[in-house]
Amino acid sequence: MANAQATSHALAHTHGASGPATTFGIGRIVLYAVLIVLALLFLMPVYVMIVNSLKPLDEIRSGNLLALPQAWTIEPWLTAWSTAQIGVQPTGLKPYFTNSFLMVVPAVAISTLIGSLNGYILTQFKFRGAHLLFGAMLFSVFMPFQIVLIPMAKTLGLLGLAGTVKGLILVHVVYGIGFSTLFFRNYYAAFPNELIRSARMDGASFFGVLGRILLPNSAPIIVVTVIWQFTNIWNDFLFGASFSDFSSFPLTVALNNLVNSSTGVKEYNVHFAGAFIAALPTLIVYLVSGKFFVRGLMAGSVKG
Amino acid sequence: MKAGWLPKLMISPSVLLVLICVYGYIMFTIYLSFTTSTMMPSYGFAGPASYERLLSLENWQVSVGNLGIFAILYIGVAGLLGLAFAILIDQKIRSETVFRSIFLYPMALSLIVTGTAWKWLLDPGVGLEHTMQNLGWESFSFDWIKDNDMAIYCVVIAAVWQTTGFVMAMFLAGLRGVDSEQINAARVDGAKTWQIYLRVIVPQLGPVFVSAFVILAHMAIKSYDLVIALTNGGPGRSTWLPSVFMYQYTFTRNEMAVGAASSVLMLFAIGVLVLPYLLSEMRRVKNG
Amino acid sequence: MASLDLVNVQKSFGAVKILHDISIGLQDGEFLVLVGPSGCGKSTLMNIIAGLEEPTGGLLRLEGRDITRVAPAERNISMVFQSYALYPNMTVAKNIEFPLEMHKVEKGAREERVRSVSKLLQIEHLLERKPRQLSGGQRQRVAIGRALAREPKLYLFDEPLSNLDAQLRVDMRTEIKKLHQRLKATIVYVTHDQIEAMTLATRIAVMKSGVLQQLGTPYEVYNRPANTFVAGFMGSPRMNLVKAQLTPEDGGHALVFQEGNGPKVKIDLPREAVTAELARYSGQDVIAGIRAEAVTLARPGMVAGPLQRFVEAEVEVIEPTGADTLVVIDLGGHEFTVRLEPDVSLAPKQKARFLVDLGKLVCFDPKTEALIA
Numbered sequence: 001m002a003n004a005q006a007t008s009h010a011l012a013h014t015h016g017a018s019g020p021a022t023t024f025g026i027g028r029i030v031l032y033a034v035l036i037v038l039a040l041l042f043l044m045p046v047y048v049m050i051v052n053s054l055k056p057l058d059e060i061r062s063g064n065l066l067a068l069p070q071a072w073t074i075e076p077w078l079t080a081w082s083t084a085q086i087g088v089q090p091t092g093l094k095p096y097f098t099n100s101f102l103m104v105v106p107a108v109a110i111s112t113l114i115g116s117l118n119g120y121i122l123t124q125f126k127f128r129g130a131h132l133l134f135g136a137m138l139f140s141v142f143m144p145f146q147i148v149l150i151p152m153a154k155t156l157g158l159l160g161l162a163g164t165v166k167g168l169i170l171v172h173v174v175y176g177i178g179f180s181t182l183f184f185r186n187y188y189a190a191f192p193n194e195l196i197r198s199a200r201m202d203g204a205s206f207f208g209v210l211g212r213i214l215l216p217n218s219a220p221i222i223v224v225t226v227i228w229q230f231t232n233i234w235n236d237f238l239f240g241a242s243f244s245d246f247s248s249f250p251l252t253v254a255l256n257n258l259v260n261s262s263t264g265v266k267e268y269n270v271h272f273a274g275a276f277i278a279a280l281p282t283l284i285v286y287l288v289s290g291k292f293f294v295r296g297l298m299a300g301s302v303k304g
Numbered sequence: 305m306k307a308g309w310l311p312k313l314m315i316s317p318s319v320l321l322v323l324i325c326v327y328g329y330i331m332f333t334i335y336l337s338f339t340t341s342t343m344m345p346s347y348g349f350a351g352p353a354s355y356e357r358l359l360s361l362e363n364w365q366v367s368v369g370n371l372g373i374f375a376i377l378y379i380g381v382a383g384l385l386g387l388a389f390a391i392l393i394d395q396k397i398r399s400e401t402v403f404r405s406i407f408l409y410p411m412a413l414s415l416i417v418t419g420t421a422w423k424w425l426l427d428p429g430v431g432l433e434h435t436m437q438n439l440g441w442e443s444f445s446f447d448w449i450k451d452n453d454m455a456i457y458c459v460v461i462a463a464v465w466q467t468t469g470f471v472m473a474m475f476l477a478g479l480r481g482v483d484s485e486q487i488n489a490a491r492v493d494g495a496k497t498w499q500i501y502l503r504v505i506v507p508q509l510g511p512v513f514v515s516a517f518v519i520l521a522h523m524a525i526k527s528y529d530l531v532i533a534l535t536n537g538g539p540g541r542s543t544w545l546p547s548v549f550m551y552q553y554t555f556t557r558n559e560m561a562v563g564a565a566s567s568v569l570m571l572f573a574i575g576v577l578v579l580p581y582l583l584s585e586m587r588r589v590k591n592g
Numbered sequence: 593m594a595s596l597d598l599v600n601v602q603k604s605f606g607a608v609k610i611l612h613d614i615s616i617g618l619q620d621g622e623f624l625v626l627v628g629p630s631g632c633g634k635s636t637l638m639n640i641i642a643g644l645e646e647p648t649g650g651l652l653r654l655e656g657r658d659i660t661r662v663a664p665a666e667r668n669i670s671m672v673f674q675s676y677a678l679y680p681n682m683t684v685a686k687n688i689e690f691p692l693e694m695h696k697v698e699k700g701a702r703e704e705r706v707r708s709v710s711k712l713l714q715i716e717h718l719l720e721r722k723p724r725q726l727s728g729g730q731r732q733r734v735a736i737g738r739a740l741a742r743e744p745k746l747y748l749f750d751e752p753l754s755n756l757d758a759q760l761r762v763d764m765r766t767e768i769k770k771l772h773q774r775l776k777a778t779i780v781y782v783t784h785d786q787i788e789a790m791t792l793a794t795r796i797a798v799m800k801s802g803v804l805q806q807l808g809t810p811y812e813v814y815n816r817p818a819n820t821f822v823a824g825f826m827g828s829p830r831m832n833l834v835k836a837q838l839t840p841e842d843g844g845h846a847l848v849f850q851e852g853n854g855p856k857v858k859i860d861l862p863r864e865a866v867t868a869e870l871a872r873y874s875g876q877d878v879i880a881g882i883r884a885e886a887v888t889l890a891r892p893g894m895v896a897g898p899l900q901r902f903v904e905a906e907v908e909v910i911e912p913t914g915a916d917t918l919v920v921i922d923l924g925g926h927e928f929t930v931r932l933e934p935d936v937s938l939a940p941k942q943k944a945r946f947l948v949d950l951g952k953l954v955c956f957d958p959k960t961e962a963l964i965a
Contacts, residue, residue, distance in 0.1 A: 031392065031395055031397070032397070034392065035392055035393075035397065035403055038389070038392075038407070039403055039406045039407070042406050042407055042409075042410070042465070042469075043406060044425075045410075045418075045421040045422065045425060045465070046409075046421070048421065048424075048425060049421050052424075060430060061430065063438060064434065064435035064436075064438035064439060065424075065425065065430065065431055065432075065434070065435045066435055114317075114318060117314055117315070117318075118315055118318050121307070121311045121314060121315045122315075124305060124311075125305055125306065125307035125308075125311040126305065126306050126307060127306070127307035127311070127312060131586065133315075133319060133322075134586070135582065135583075135586050136322055136323075136326070136327070137318075137322055138582055138586075139326075139578070139579075139582060140322060140326040142522055142574060142578045142582070143326070143330070143571060143574060144525060144526050144547070144567065144570045144571055144574055145526070146526075146528075146547055146550045146551070146566075146567040146570060147329070147330055147333050147567040147568065147570065147571045148325065148326065148329040148330065148333065149550075149551075149554065149567070150332070150333055150336060150345065150554060150560065150563075150564060151328070151329040151332040151333060152325065152329060154345065155325075174321050174325045175325070177318055177321060177322065178322070181318070200305075206310050206311065206314075231412055234414070235413070235414030235415065235416075235417075236414075237414065237415065237416050237528070237529040237532070237533075238528055238529065241551075242551075242555070252414050252416045252417075252529070255416050255417070255420065256416050256420075256532060256533055259420050259423070259533065260532075260533070260536050266430075268424055268430055271420055271424065272420075272421070272424070274420075275416075275417045275420040275421060276417075278414060278416065278417050279412075279413050279414065279417045282412045282413065282414070283409065283412055283413070285412070286408075286409055286411075286412035287405070287409075290401075290405070293408075293411075293412070294404075294408070294473055297411065297470055297473060298473065298474070298477060483675065483677065485673045485674070485675050485677035486677045486678075486679060486680075488642075488644050488671075488673065488677065489671065489673055489677035489678075489679075489738075490679075490690075491643075491644065491663075491664045491665065492642055492643075492644070492664045492665070492669065492670060492671045492691075493665070493670070493690050493691035493694050493738070494664075494665035494691055494694035494695050495665070495690075495694045496665075499694065503679075503690075504679055504681075507681040508680060508681055
C-alpha cells in the first residue's frame with residue numbers, strides 16, 4: 001500500500017466498531033457512567049489506605065473506612081517509618097526501606113546489563129543450542145520459584161551470603177536474567193540489521209557493535225526492562241522471606257511482619273501508612289513511566 | 305554471523321547460572337523429594353514415600369481444592385472482566401489514558417500491599433461490614449474473610465482487582481490489532497456495534513485468550529504473597545494453597561522432603577500449562 | 593432510479609480541509625471513477641459516500657433521499673475494500689451471507705443468493721474455504737461477491753485492484769467491466785491508476801488536493817483536459833506540455849518554441865486550430881499541449897492534411913516498448929515525447945521530419961493553467 005494512501009486510509013479508519021465518535025446519546029452517558037463507577041471501585045482501596053492512614057486509631061474504630069479524617073494526623077506515618085514494631089525491634093520501616101533500596105538498585109542494574117549482553121549475543125550470533133538456550137531461559141521466567149528455595153538457601157549458606165542483602169541481590173540477578181534477556185532479545189531481533197552490518201564492515205568489534213550501535217539506540221527497551229525489574233524486585237516477597245534475616249529484610253517482608261504479627265491492638269492506620277510507604281516507589285515509577293510500563297507487561301507476556 | 309569464542313564466552317556465565325540455579329536446583333529439589341529430609345536435607349533414599357504422604361495429607365488436599373476454586377474463579381472473572389473493560393475502553397472514550405491508568409495501577413503494587421489493603425477492607429470489624437453498619441445499614445454482614453468456607457473468595461476478589469487491568473491491556477491490544485477495514489466492511493454490511501464485536505472482532509482474539517489463560521493460570525499456581533498478606537492461610541488453613549503448603553512444610557514443619565515433593569508437583573502443573581504454549585511461541589519465532 | 597448526488601460536499605479534520613466543495617451528479621447505471629494522486633481526497637470522499645465518515649458540509653442524496661447523516665447500513669450500498677476486508681474466521685459462504693444475515697434475510701433466501709452470486713463469480717468451489725486459504729484474486733472475487741449479495745442501489749469500489757499483480761489486475765479490470773454491463777449497476781470506483789479510470793468509467797472525476805479538477809467522459813478528460821494537471825495526469829506517456837509563444841503570422845498564428853536565445857522552432861497553426869478564445873493570447877505565451885500519439889514520423893511522399901504540419905527536430909532518446917517506440921525529440925530546446933511505430937529506425941542526434949496533428953492541440957493559460965477553450 002502506498003504510504004500516503006495508507007495515511008489517508010488510516011485517517012478514515014481510526015474509527016473503531018462504534019463508528020465516528022457520536023455526540024451524546026443515552027448510550028454514551030451509560031458508558032461513561034459505568035466506566036466512572038468502575039474507576040471509583042478500583043481507586044477505592046488506595047483511597048481507603050491514604051485516608052485511614054491519616055486518622056487516629058479511635059476514629060477508625062468508631063467511624064467508617066470511607067469517611068475523611070476528622071482529626072488529621074500524620075502520627076501513623078511517623079510511627080510506621082521509625083517506631084513501629086517489626087518483629088522484635090521497634091525500628092519502623094526505615095531500615096527495611098533502605099534494605100530494599102540497596103538490594104534493588106544493583107540487582108536491576110546488573111540484570112539489565114547482562115540481559116542486554118545476552119539479547120545481543122542471541123540475536124547476532126549463530127551457535128548450536130542458541131534456540132534451546134533461549135527456551136531454557138524463557139522457562140525460568142514461568143517456573144514456580146518455590147522449587148529452587150531449598151537449594152538456593154543451601155547455596156547462599158555455603159557462600160556465606162545467607163541472610164544478607166548481598167545474597168538477595170545475587171538471587172534477584174540470577175532469576176532476573178530470564179526476563180531481561182527476553183526483553184532485549186525481542187528488541188534486538190527487530191533491530192534494523194543494516195546498521196549492524198555496516199558497523200561490522202567499518203571494523204567494529206564485538207563490544208563495539210554493542211556499545212556504539214545497539215545500546216545507544218536501546219533507550220526504550222532499557223527503560224522497559226528497568227521498570228519491569230524494579231517493580232518485580234521491589235515487590236518481591238517470597239525470596240525476601242526465604243533468604244533474609246532480621247537485619248536484611250526487604251520492605252515487603254517487614255511490612256508483612258508489621259501487619260501480621262502484631263498482637264494485641266491492631267494499629268490499622270499504621271498498617272495503611274506502612275503499606276503506602278511500601279507502595280510509593282513502584283507507584284511513582286508506574287505513574288511516570290506510563291506506556292513503558294504497559295510495554296513491559298505486554299513484552300513479558302504475549303509474544304515469545 | 306557465526307559465533308566465535310568471544311560471544312560464547314560472554315554468554316557462558318548466564319548459561320552456567322541458568323543451568324545451575326534453575327535446572328540444577330530443580331533436579332536437586334526433585335531428588336530431595338525422594339529422600340528422608342526433614343529439617344535439613346538428608347540424602348537417604350526413601351522412594352516415593354514423600355509423595356504418598358503428601359497425597360494423603362488433608363492439608364494438601366485442602367490446598368489443591370482451594371487452588372481449583374481459586375484458579376477457576378480468578379481466571380474466569382479476571383478474563384471476562386478484562387475483556388469487558390477492554391471493549392468499554394475501545395469505544396473511543398475521552399481521557400482513555402486516565403481510565404486505563406486507573407485500571408492498571410494495581411499491577412504496580414506488591415501483593416503484600418494489595419493483601420494488606422484488602423485485609424482490612426474486608427475485615428468485618430473495621431472494613432466493609434463495619435462501614436455499612438456505621439452508615440446506617442444495621443443488619444449488613446460481610447465476614448467472609450473470617451469464614452472458613454468463604455475466605456478463599458476474598459483471595460479471589462483481591463487477586464482479580466490486582467490483575468484485571470493487565471488482562472484488559474492484553475485484550476485492548478488484541479482488539480485494536482483487528483484490521484479496521486473489516487470493521488468498516490461490517491458496518492457497511494449492516495452489523496450493529498455489538499454484532500461487530502461478537503461476530504467479527506472477538507472470534508479473532510483466540511491467541512489473546514490463550515495467552516491470558518496461560519499467564520493467569522501460572523500466576524494462580526504461584527500465588528503466595530497475596531495469601532500470606534491477606535489471610536496468612538487462615539482462618540485455620542482454609543486459604544492454604546500449594547505454595548503456602550510448600551513453605552509451611554519445608555521451613556516451619558520440618559518436613560523438607562514433603563515440601564520438596566509439593567514444589568515438584570507445582571512445577572509439573574506449570575510445565576503442563578506453559579510448555580505447549582512456549583513451544584508454539586518458539587516455533588513461531590523461529591519461523592520468523 | 594439509482595441516482596447519486598453530491599452537493600457541495602466538504603470535509604475537514606480539525607483545521608485541515610481535505611475536501612473542497614465537491615459537487616457531482618451521477619445517473620443510474622453510470623460508472624463513476626474518482627481518480628487522482630495519493631492524498632487527493634478520493635478515499636475520504638468514498639468514505640463519505642459510504643457513510644463511514646460524515647461530511648463537514650454539503651449533502652448527499654441517493655435517489656432523491658437525503659442520506660447525509662444516515663448510517664452505512666441503511667444507505668442500501670455495498671463496498672469492496674482495497675484489502676478485501678474478508679472476515680477471517682468465517683468461510684467464504686458465510687462471508688457472502690453476512691450482509692444478508694445482518695439485514696434479516698431468511699435462511700433459504702440467503703443460501704439461494706450465495707449460490708447464485710458464487711456461480712456468477714465462479715467461486716462455487718471455494719465456498720467452504722477460509723480467506724487465508726485463498727489467493728489474492730480469489731479473495732477479491734469473494735469481496736465482490738459479498739458486495740453483490742444484497743443487490744444494493746450503489747456499489748462502491750475502493751482501489752480493489754491495487755493489491756493484485758499486474759497481469760491479474762488487467763484480467764480483473766475486464767471482469768469488473770463485464771459485471772457492470774451485466775448488472776447495469778451504479779458504481780463509484782476509486783483508483784490512482786488513470787488507465788483503470790479510462791477503461792472502466794462512463795465518467796471520470798479527476799481530483800487533486802481535495803478539489804475536483806474535472807468531471808467528464810473519458811474522451812473529454814483525455815482530449816479536452818480542463819487544466820494542465822488533468823492533461824499531465826491522464827494518459828501515458830503524459831501529454832507534452834510546453835511553453836510556446838503564440839505569434840501572429842501571415843494573417844494567422846504560429847507557435848514558436850524557443851529556449852532563451854537558442855534555436856527556434858516554429859509551427860504555424862491552421863485557422864481551425866485557433867479558436868476566438870485562443871486568438872486573444874496573440875503575442876503572448878501559452879502552454880501548448882500535444883499528446884505523444886499526435887505526432888508521426890514523416891515518410892517520403894507523405895502529404896500534410898489540412899490540420900497537420902511538418903516539423904524538423906533532433907532525436908535525443910529512443911525507447912522501444914515493443915508495441916511502439918517512444919522517442920524524445922528536441923523542439924526549440926524543449927523535450928517532446930512522440931509515439932511512433934515499433935519499427936522505425938532512428939538514432940540519437942539524428943535530425944528527422946515529423947508530422948504533427950494540430951487538430952489535437954490544446955492550449956492552456958500559463959498563469960491559471962486552465963484550458964483555453
